[in-house]
Amino acid sequence: MTNGMRSPLMATLIPLLVFISSCQADADFLGDIVKPFISASEIYDSNIFRVKDRSDPILGGDKQLYDFITTVTVGTKIHYSISQAELNLLFKEDFFIYEHYTRENKDQTDVNGNLSLTFFDKVKMNIYGEYQTVPEDRVDYRSSARNDSTMSMYGASLGYETPTGIGFEAAYRRMGIDYSLAQFNTNLFSVDTFTGTMSYKLSEEARLYAAYQRDDTNYNVDTLINSTPVDNSNVADSFRIGLDKTVSPKTAISCYIGYLDRRHNQASARDYSGVIGRLAATYAITGKLGLQLSGERQIYEETYADRIYSITSSFGIGLAYEITDRIKAIFFNKLKWKDYRDIPGSNVGTRSDFLDQMDIGLEWSPLNRLTVGLGYRYLTRSSNEEVSNFDDHSVMAKVGYKF
Numbered sequence: 001m002t003n004g005m006r007s008p009l010m011a012t013l014i015p016l017l018v019f020i021s022s023c024q025a026d027a028d029f030l031g032d033i034v035k036p037f038i039s040a041s042e043i044y045d046s047n048i049f050r051v052k053d054r055s056d057p058i059l060g061g062d063k064q065l066y067d068f069i070t071t072v073t074v075g076t077k078i079h080y081s082i083s084q085a086e087l088n089l090l091f092k093e094d095f096f097i098y099e100h101y102t103r104e105n106k107d108q109t110d111v112n113g114n115l116s117l118t119f120f121d122k123v124k125m126n127i128y129g130e131y132q133t134v135p136e137d138r139v140d141y142r143s144s145a146r147n148d149s150t151m152s153m154y155g156a157s158l159g160y161e162t163p164t165g166i167g168f169e170a171a172y173r174r175m176g177i178d179y180s181l182a183q184f185n186t187n188l189f190s191v192d193t194f195t196g197t198m199s200y201k202l203s204e205e206a207r208l209y210a211a212y213q214r215d216d217t218n219y220n221v222d223t224l225i226n227s228t229p230v231d232n233s234n235v236a237d238s239f240r241i242g243l244d245k246t247v248s249p250k251t252a253i254s255c256y257i258g259y260l261d262r263r264h265n266q267a268s269a270r271d272y273s274g275v276i277g278r279l280a281a282t283y284a285i286t287g288k289l290g291l292q293l294s295g296e297r298q299i300y301e302e303t304y305a306d307r308i309y310s311i312t313s314s315f316g317i318g319l320a321y322e323i324t325d326r327i328k329a330i331f332f333n334k335l336k337w338k339d340y341r342d343i344p345g346s347n348v349g350t351r352s353d354f355l356d357q358m359d360i361g362l363e364w365s366p367l368n369r370l371t372v373g374l375g376y377r378y379l380t381r382s383s384n385e386e387v388s389n390f391d392d393h394s395v396m397a398k399v400g401y402k403f
Contacts (some may be wrong), residue, residue, distance in 0.1 A: 029159060036076040039400030041373075043069040047392040048101065050138040050381075058144045069100040075110075075402075084118035094134075109133045122161050123189075128155035137382070139355075148180040155193075165201035167209075186232075187303045188220040206245040211258075213238045217301075219260035223267070224305060232303070236262040238276065250284035260299050262309075268310045269343050274299045292332070306346040313337045326365045333358045353383040373398040 018110045046066045049056070063168030075092035107189035112130035119125070136147040176190040192215070214234040222229035242256030258379045261273040276298055283291045295314040301309050318332035336355040342348050361375040378390045 002143065011229070023140070033080050034076060035403055037400065037402045038074045039398060041071045041073075041269075041396050041398035043071060043394055043396045045069060045392065045394045047390055048098075048100055050390045050392060052387065052389045056387075058138075059144060060144050061099075062349075064100055067101050068106075070097040070099075071095065072097075078113075084121075086115075086116045087113070089113035106135045106146065108135060122163075124159045125156065127156045139379075140294075141184075141288075142179065142387075143183070145181060147184060150178040152176050152178075157195075159197075161201070167197075167199040167201070169195075169197040169199070170197040171197075184222050186219070186221045189217055190220075191217040204246070206243070209240075209242050209244075209257075211240045211242070213240070223303070231266045232264065232270070234262055234264040234270075234301070236260060240276075248284065248390070250290060253279075253280060253281045255279040262299075262301065272299065272309045272341065274311065288322040290320045292316070292320070294334075306339075306348040307340045307342050307351070309341050311339045311341070328363045330359070330361045330363075335347050349385065351383060351385045351388075353381055353388065355381045368403045371398075371400050371402075374402075 001363070002367070020145055022251075035270055041051040044066065045068075047063070048060050048067050049070075051058055051065070053094055066103050072095045073092065074313060075090065078087070078089040078091075080087045090110065090112050093107060094109075095107045096105060098104045098161045099240045110130070110132045112128070112132075114126055114128035117127075117388075119127040130151070130153045132151045132268055136149050141147060147195045153173065153175040155171060156167055157171035159167060159169035161167040171194070173193040173195075174190065175193070178188055179185070180348045192375055194216075195211060196213075197209055197211040199207055213236075215238075217234050219232045219238070223232040224230070238258055238260040240256045240258035242254070243253045244252075246252045257275070257277040259273070260276050263272060264270050277296070278298075279293070279295045281293045283293075286292055293313070296312075296314045298312050300312060314334060314336040315334065316334040318330065323329055334355075334357045336353075336357075342350075346373040356379070358378045359375065360377075361373060363371055365371050373396070375398070377394045377396075379394075381388060
């Protein structure tokens with residue numbers, strides 16, 4: 001795709017969105033039930049393959065690291081409620097068009113929804129599902145070919161709260177992952193998740209809870225360990241104790257601490273356990289300035305043959321400032337430490353990654369339902385596995401309209 005093709009596309013879409021926004025009266029009939037939306041953006045990405053430098057073989061001999069990407073998003077939200085039932089649906093399609101690396105042109109789909117039902121004012125049921133196809137981010141894998149992942153998920157929950165504020169909830173969810181590249185067949189899996197939660201409402205603004213979760217993970221293909229096929233399927237049990245508290249409309253805290261234990265059916269050398277936890281807080285410094293803090297420690301299963309799991313710790317800080325009623329600015333910085341644990345005796349090199357992601361954005365709403373945005377992102381990873389190091393800068397201009 002050449003510059004001559006990219007510019008007319010944006011030049012056509014932006015006036016179209018502005019024209020649509022001037023027809024608000026014609027869109028009012030959609031009301032609260034059907035809410036279509038459309039947006040277009042132009043992105044400059046300095047390192048689309050997330051590689052250390054232009055000599056990386058992933059580039060396939062091409063020396064260009066950067067590219068311009070035109071993104072068009074179309075979709076609709078559907079919200080319908082009657083009596084004590086509420087239905088929410090989302091249909092969204094994103095189209096990515098690259099100027100130089102046209103082989104990277106792609107689209108992604110997201111369809112999800114949930115149906116909430118309330119019985120006798122205290123018994124609540126939620127039925128939900130999602131289907132999503134997404135090109136894998138090259139932060140997570142290395143290949144010159146694009147790898148598309150398909151995720152399908154469905155589940156349901158049933159909860160009851162007594163007049164004294166004690167609540168009970170049981171939930172079930174099934175999720176499956178598929179990849180387009182055959183080389184990732186050993187990573188295909190499905191997981192059945194069973195969750196039980198007991199909570200107590202300390203006040204109208206505070207809730208204390210304890211939860212138990214069981215994940216039954218089944219892999220489609222055996223993993224080769226020392227040239228021997230081994231079933232990597234496993235079961236994980238986790239326990240969490242948490243608190244959700246709202247201090248004011250713009251100040252709240254949510255946190256939990258827990259313990260995870262994962263056991264494998266055959267590959268017992270890959271068993272692991274450890275402490276997990278999460279903290280998220282928002283604080284209204286002033287009426288126009290808000291602060292967001294987050295911290296997390298999680299243990300993730302790894303599908304590398306020689307690496308069992310990774311301990312991921314992160315810290316984030318963000319600021320949101322309302323310059324005027326129609327102009328908002330945001331800043332967010334997230335730091336992540338990822339330490340890998342290997343199978344004893346595998347003799348692979350130690351790997352530990354540090355990722356830093358900073359986002360700066362400005363959003364302007366010149367007219368009702370119309371938004372114009374400008375953003376900058378800096379992303380870097382440093383690792384003692386040298387080939388995994390990279391730096392990336394991206395700049396985005398975006399215009400969108402919600403009916």
